[in-house]
Amino acid sequence: MSPPPEPLVKCTRCTFRGPQSAFPQLPSLQYTRHCHKCREKNLKSRGAAKEKEPSASLRGKDNSGGILPKLSRETLLALIREHGSNKAFETECYLDLAEINLRPEIACSPKAVADELARQVWEATGYRFVYKQKRPSRTNPSIVRFEYHCAQLEGEKTKNQLIADPKKRRARVTMDYFACNGWLNVIINELDLSTGTFRLSHHLAHTHYTNISISDDIKSLVKQMKTSTPTKIWEEVVKLDPTTELTERQIYRFWSDINQGAWRKCDDQVASALALLQEYEDMTVEIIELKQETGLSSIAFCFCEIINDFGKDTEEIAMDSTWKTNAAGYELYAIVAEANGTALPLAFVFTTSTGDNAAEGAKDRMLQQVLGAVSRKCPNIQFVHTDKDISEINAAKTALPGTKHQLCMWHGPRYVKERLAEDKRPAHYDPRKAHMVFDFIDPTWAPGIDRIQEDASQHEQNNSEQEEDSNNVNGPDGIQTKTLLPPIFVLTQGDIRHPIYPNPPKARKTDLGVFCPPEHRDVTLDLYKMHGRLHPEIPVYEPDDPDSEEPNPFLSADAIYNSAVYDMYFHCFDLDLSQLWAYMWNRWYSPAQWKLWARASEPAIPRINTTMIVESLWKHVKHRDLAEFNRPRLDLVTHVIILNLLPRIKRNLDSIRKMRRAGRGPTLVGWQKDFRATWVDLSKSDDHRLTEKQLRWLRKPKNTKNRDERLTQLDQESKRTHGTYFTYVDKWVCSCSAFLMSRFLLCKHLVREVNQTLSNSPLRDLALFANLRRNHFPPYYVIPGIHDIEENEPEPEHDVEIMVLHRGHSRSQSTSSSRMQTPEPDDDEDNDRAPSPGPVTGPGLDDLESIDPSGDDDRDEDNNIRAFASDDEGTAGDRVYISEAQRENLKRSFEALMETISRPSGIAPQLAEALRPALQMVEDAGGHIQAHKRKRKSQRTYKDSNKYTMFTE
Numbered sequence: 001m002s003p004p005p006e007p008l009v010k011c012t013r014c015t016f017r018g019p020q021s022a023f024p025q026l027p028s029l030q031y032t033r034h035c036h037k038c039r040e041k042n043l044k045s046r047g048a049a050k051e052k053e054p055s056a057s058l059r060g061k062d063n064s065g066g067i068l069p070k071l072s073r074e075t076l077l078a079l080i081r082e083h084g085s086n087k088a089f090e091t092e093c094y095l096d097l098a099e100i101n102l103r104p105e106i107a108c109s110p111k112a113v114a115d116e117l118a119r120q121v122w123e124a125t126g127y128r129f130v131y132k133q134k135r136p137s138r139t140n141p142s143i144v145r146f147e148y149h150c151a152q153l154e155g156e157k158t159k160n161q162l163i164a165d166p167k168k169r170r171a172r173v174t175m176d177y178f179a180c181n182g183w184l185n186v187i188i189n190e191l192d193l194s195t196g197t198f199r200l201s202h203h204l205a206h207t208h209y210t211n212i213s214i215s216d217d218i219k220s221l222v223k224q225m226k227t228s229t230p231t232k233i234w235e236e237v238v239k240l241d242p243t244t245e246l247t248e249r250q251i252y253r254f255w256s257d258i259n260q261g262a263w264r265k266c267d268d269q270v271a272s273a274l275a276l277l278q279e280y281e282d283m284t285v286e287i288i289e290l291k292q293e294t295g296l297s298s299i300a301f302c303f304c305e306i307i308n309d310f311g312k313d314t315e316e317i318a319m320d321s322t323w324k325t326n327a328a329g330y331e332l333y334a335i336v337a338e339a340n341g342t343a344l345p346l347a348f349v350f351t352t353s354t355g356d357n358a359a360e361g362a363k364d365r366m367l368q369q370v371l372g373a374v375s376r377k378c379p380n381i382q383f384v385h386t387d388k389d390i391s392e393i394n395a396a397k398t399a400l401p402g403t404k405h406q407l408c409m410w411h412g413p414r415y416v417k418e419r420l421a422e423d424k425r426p427a428h429y430d431p432r433k434a435h436m437v438f439d440f441i442d443p444t445w446a447p448g449i450d451r452i453q454e455d456a457s458q459h460e461q462n463n464s465e466q467e468e469d470s471n472n473v474n475g476p477d478g479i480q481t482k483t484l485l486p487p488i489f490v491l492t493q494g495d496i497r498h499p500i501y502p503n504p505p506k507a508r509k510t511d512l513g514v515f516c517p518p519e520h521r522d523v524t525l526d527l528y529k530m531h532g533r534l535h536p537e538i539p540v541y542e543p544d545d546p547d548s549e550e551p552n553p554f555l556s557a558d559a560i561y562n563s564a565v566y567d568m569y570f571h572c573f574d575l576d577l578s579q580l581w582a583y584m585w586n587r588w589y590s591p592a593q594w595k596l597w598a599r600a601s602e603p604a605i606p607r608i609n610t611t612m613i614v615e616s617l618w619k620h621v622k623h624r625d626l627a628e629f630n631r632p633r634l635d636l637v638t639h640v641i642i643l644n645l646l647p648r649i650k651r652n653l654d655s656i657r658k659m660r661r662a663g664r665g666p667t668l669v670g671w672q673k674d675f676r677a678t679w680v681d682l683s684k685s686d687d688h689r690l691t692e693k694q695l696r697w698l699r700k701p702k703n704t705k706n707r708d709e710r711l712t713q714l715d716q717e718s719k720r721t722h723g724t725y726f727t728y729v730d731k732w733v734c735s736c737s738a739f740l741m742s743r744f745l746l747c748k749h750l751v752r753e754v755n756q757t758l759s760n761s762p763l764r765d766l767a768l769f770a771n772l773r774r775n776h777f778p779p780y781y782v783i784p785g786i787h788d789i790e791e792n793e794p795e796p797e798h799d800v801e802i803m804v805l806h807r808g809h810s811r812s813q814s815t816s817s818s819r820m821q822t823p824e825p826d827d828d829e830d831n832d833r834a835p836s837p838g839p840v841t842g843p844g845l846d847d848l849e850s851i852d853p854s855g856d857d858d859r860d861e862d863n864n865i866r867a868f869a870s871d872d873e874g875t876a877g878d879r880v881y882i883s884e885a886q887r888e889n890l891k892r893s894f895e896a897l898m899e900t901i902s903r904p905s906g907i908a909p910q911l912a913e914a915l916r917p918a919l920q921m922v923e924d925a926g927g928h929i930q931a932h933k934r935k936r937k938s939q940r941t942y943k944d945s946n947k948y949t950m951f952t953e
Contacts, residue, residue, distance in 0.1 A: 013038040027068055027092060027187070027197045030139055068197070070094040073120070076198065080124045090201040098194050113193060114146035114186040121184060121200065126208030129184040132156070142191045150182025150202065151209050180204035212245050214254055222254055229628045230255045252630070263639035269328045270297060272635035273350070277301050280642055282908045288347065288373045290366060295358025297330075299638075300370045302347035302377070306649055308896040310337060310344055310656075311377040315776070316606055317346070318385040319371075319392050320614035325622065327631040328352070333367070335374055336614050339656050340773065341671035343613035345649060347374050348641060350634060367395030375400055382776070383606040387411040393596065407597035409532060410610040416528050419583065420521045423514055429582035437591060438565055447579045516580045524580065527571060528588065530740065531564035535599045537778055539726040539735035553726040553735055560600040565589050604776035609743060621645065657889075666770040675744050676769045682748040683755055683763060690718055729753055729786060731778035745780050758785050894922075 006019040016035045023031045024039050032039065071079075071093045083089055097113055111134070118129045129148035137143035149156045154177040163169050180202055187197035214222075218237060225233045230252040237244060237251060265275035277287050277299070286307075288300035316338040325332050333349035349370050351363065375381060384400055386392040387408050396405050426447060435443040516524060534540075539553035555563065568589060572581035587593060595601040625644045626632060632640070654660045661667075668676065681689065694714050700707055726735040727749045733739065739747035755762060762768050762783075772781055779787055882890075901907060901915065 009033075011035040011038055013042075027094075027199070030137055030143075068092060068094050070096065070195070072096050077120060077124045080121065080200070086205050088203045088205055090203070092197070092199045095196055095198040096194070097188070097196050108193070110144060110188040110190050110193065111146065113188065113196075114148075117186055117198070118148050118184055122209070125202070127152070127182060127202060128209040128211070129182070130156075130158075140189075143187065143189050146186045146188070148184040148186075150178075150180055152177050152180065152206060153182050154179045175210075176207060178204055178206040180206055210245055212247075212250070214246060214250060218246065218251075219254065222251065223258060226255065226258050231628055249630075252628070260636075263635045264633070265635065269326075269634040270299065272633070273299060273638045276635050276638055276642075282911055284642060284646065288370055290369050293359055293362040293365070295353060295355050296351065296362045296366060297354050298349060298351040298366050299330075300347060300349040300366075300373075302374065303345065303646060303649065306344055306646075306653060307346045307374070307377045308899070309892070310339060310653060311346075312380060312892060313339070314344075314346070314378040315380055316383040316385065316608060317374070317378070317381055318343075318608065318611045318614050319367075319396070320387060320611045320618075321389070321392075322618045322622070325626060325632075326350075326634045326637045328634040330634055332637075333370075334614055334617055335370065336617060337378070338608050338613065339653070340669060341607065342652060342656070342669055343617050344653060344656075345617060345645070346378070350638075361394075363391045364394045364398070367391055368399040371395055371399035382604060383602075385606070385608060385611050387611060388415055404602040404604070404606070405596050406599070406602075406606055408609075408611040409529075410612065412532065412597055413525060413529055416588075417521070417525055419587075420516045420524060420580075426515075426579050426582040427586050429586055434585055434590075438562070438569070440566060441569060442573070445573065445578055445581075447582050513576075513579075515583075516577060520575055520577065520580075524568075524571065524584075527568055528584075530737075531560075531568065532598050533740050534560045534564065535605055536560065536603070537605065537731070538733050538740060539728070557600045557603075561594060561598070564594075564598070564600075605745070605780065607774040607776070665767070668766070668770050671744075672769050672772060675746070675772065676766075678744060678746055679751055679769070680763060682746065682751040683760075686722075686748075690714060725749060727753065728778075729757075732780045732783075733778060745774075754783055754786055758783075761785075 006021070008017045009020050009023065010017050011023075012033045014035065014037070016037070018035070020031050022035070023033070024036055025031050034042070073096065076091075076093065076095060079091070080089070095117075115131065118131070122128045128151040130151045132147045132149050135145045135147065137145070152175065157174070157177060181204070182202040183200075185197075185199040187199070189196070218240075221236065221240070222233055225236065230248070233255060234248045234251045237246065263272070263276055265272040274287075277285055281287055282304070284304060285301045286304050288302060290298050290300055292298065314337040318336045318338065319333065321331050321333045323331055330350040330352045333351065334345055335347040335349075337344040337346050347370060349367070351366060381400060381403050383404050383406050384396040385406050385408060386396060388411060393405060396403070429446055431441060431443045431446045434441045534555070536554060536557050540555055568584055569581060572578070572584065588597065599605055621641070625640045626637065629636065629640075651660070655667075658666070684692075694711065697704075697707055697710050697714070723736075728734070729750060732745065732750065734747045734749050736747050736749060739745060739750070768784065774780060775782070897915070897918070900911070901919070907915075
């Protein structure tokens with residue numbers, strides 16, 4: 001049976017009809033819709049018919065239907081490199097794909113082969129071709145065409161997906177695009193990957209494509225250095241390729257994608273941070289359980305090792321917060337312990353307001369819970385340092401009622417200085433209440449206009465004394481009345497004061513004078529600073545009773561408070577600055593406010609004056625740990641605090657405990673270096689110090705700010721007569737103003753007297769400053785040679801036991817006990833001469849081997865030979881004494897261990913495994929000692945004892 005006839009196809013341009021095979025065939029293996037005659041006419045009309053070259057080359061389109069040349073990959077790429085790098089070009093040929101398909105890194109798929117061809121063309125021409133689409137043949141589904149376009153082709157710009165969050169959208173300048181008509185078509189038969197048709201056109205030579213993607217080599221480098229910071233990795237990338245087109249931001253993003261599995265537990269930042277803390281709980285951190293309130297989100301945790309080790313030694317803590325540490329907008333609080341003048345962070349709090357519906361005082365209650373948890377670990381806190389944040393103050397007063405709140409002595413003067421420069425009315429001031437506390441205060445002298453309640457600060461509103469209405473005061477029986485004292489309003493006009501009753505006249509703010517004229521601000525600020533530093537233990541220049549034979553230069557706390565209010569009040573009264581006095585009383589000098597910032601309200605003086613130890617912590621966290629990250633997530637900040645900050649804190653604690661650099665001289669911490677520099681400076685003569693100051697300012701450019709004023713002050717200082725002060729070296733106090741305002745409680749009178757007494761030895765003795773510690777009570781420093789120091793009595797000379805190691809034997813055989821006699825020095829002998837050691841004696845190897853193993857020898861239960869013991873083992877000279885510091889440290893360590901294993905929630909399996917050897921050792925030693933003490937009869941020989949009870953009395 002013959003095959004069916006092939007259907008006839010009509011030419012679309014003429015009347016020719018014929019089978020499909022009679023029509024021209026394209027390089028894509030498809031047949032055209034017009035016949036050969038029409039095709040030739042079309043080519044002639046366009047002027048495209050040219051004489052065909054015998055060899056393959058880069059040429060114009062060949063639509064003649066002739067046979068295309070078949071080239072190898074190397075030949076094709078060589079032609080492209082030679083002609084197509086910086087010129088317009090077009091080529092079409094059959095390509096041998098066998099060698100491409102055989103490459104191991106290329107999968108056996110048409111798409112992978114086409115992608116590899118596009119990549120090689122990119123390397124050869126400098127133009128990158130981007131995959132666009134795949135088109136199957138209409139006549140043969142197994143024949144597919146992969147289309148690529150030039151990455152810089154105009155009209156084919158990739159449209160980036162718009163980010164839903166408008167805040168995260170970023171505008172950027174795009175690269176240049178050209179009408180280059182750059183196209184790459186690869187036609188492959190999926191059933192036969194040996195050959196294919198290659199068609200490439202690029203009609204405009206333009207700027208080559210700049211690759212800004214991360215190469216595989218750089219990705220491998222980043223993965224190898226993933227534990228390093230992105231900055232370090234970027235430095236290494238630049239070293240490898242100084243001309244790289246990558247940016248540091250790209251390296252950071254790729255590094256973040258690799259490492260974020262360590263901290264990113266889920267997409268929600270808060271939930272992820274909590275999950276991260278739970279992973280480290282019990283081993284590193286302890287999550288502080290907080291009662292979450294509506295409108296407030298908070299996370300709190302503390303460092304277990306730090307707070308358990310140093311908690312009972314913590315006497316001062318500082319609290320402060322910082323912003324802009326994380327992308328979630330959480331405020332970060334830190335509670336820091338003072339340890340020899342350095343900061344030991346104990347706890348951190350992330351908190352933020354989630355809406356306007358937060359209950360009043362929610363933040364205060366949250367901080368109270370955190371401080372309460374810290375106080376349970378730190379029961380000996382005496383001072384709490386904060387700035388004038390009402391939430392911190394209220395939380396400290398409630399959670400730590402027995403401690404002294406101390407306002408930062410840097411923030412306080414800063415607040416006052418800024419307020420004095422603001423010409424703003426003070427909050428409501430009632431002079432009658434102030435008169436009830438101090439009778440020298442005029443009850444009729446008050447500002448004519450104040451802000452009353454509309455501008456009253458939250459801090460003043462929380463003060464119970466300020467909350468009372470000005471018309472309501474307590475009567476004799478404690479019942480509030482409106483008629484006991486009439487309201488008084490005073491309008492000041494120059495030097496004239498007009499009390500108005502019962503209603504004030506209509507007045508404007510301009511009727512009042514300036515809040516505080518510029519010429520009086522410095523004096524007011526100096527008074528405030530001096531009042532805050534006065535203390536009952538620090539003498540004043542003028543004694544209480546100058547006529548007495550033995551004047552008392554010390555003032556009581558009440559006397560200091562009375563004197564401070566008197567000075568500030570009459571300073572304002574004499575200058576007729578009623579608004580200034582109203583502000584100073586409301587904010588600083590009322591009884592409720594005085595105890596928050598004045599040192600005189602507490603018998604002890606704190607070691608730190610400011611919250612700068614917390615500010616220093618923020619400096620390290622922001623500029624050292626978080627500087628590598630751009631708006632880091634909350635979980636990343638938590639991760640950095642635990643892994644970067646905590647190891648440094650542990651090292652600092654080890655240094656404070658003197659557990660590092662054993663046998664080396666102690667190093668001076670920051671405040672000790674500053675203390676020594678101040679000591680050396682104060683040791684110089686007054687003329688020497690004055691000359692150095694003048695030279696320092698004279699060397700500065702003449703346009704330096706305040707240069708002339710400072711030189712004038714120094715000139716006046718040289719003419720100032722020196723006064724006489726009360727100086728008590730035994731208490732380490734002085735009545736001079738330099739001591740009062742000193743950061744270290746130091747002045748030249750004390751320094752020079754100590755130098756004179758000790759023959760200037762402090763100037764040469766670094767160990768003196770390394771061992772200095774600030775005390776809360778006099779003497780504030782203990783100087784050897786000036787103050788009595790309890791020293792341990794020297795132990796008498798006694799026999800020293802030496803272990804003799806014999807050569808050629810094992811350790812168990814060659815170790816024996818011997819004695820070296822150290823003679824006590826005779827009083828008549830020269831003690832500088834070193835005593836000669838006595839003969840070394842003791843049992844040798846033969847002595848050890850001659851011991852009868854069957855008798856009552858010195859062997860323990862494991863048949864190990866015990867150390868040699870003589871009949872005089874119980875003499876006082878041979879006793880070993882555990883120092884008090886070591887006993888205290890052992891006690892704290894044991895308490896921390898018991899507290900850890902006694903948790904109701906249990907402990908982690910890893911922690912239990914780590915503690916098991918230590919617990920077993922304590923149980924063995926303690927159990928044997930207890931059993932030994934319970935014996936009813938004395939032991940017969942050492943055979944009844946073991947290594948724990950042999951020498952127990």
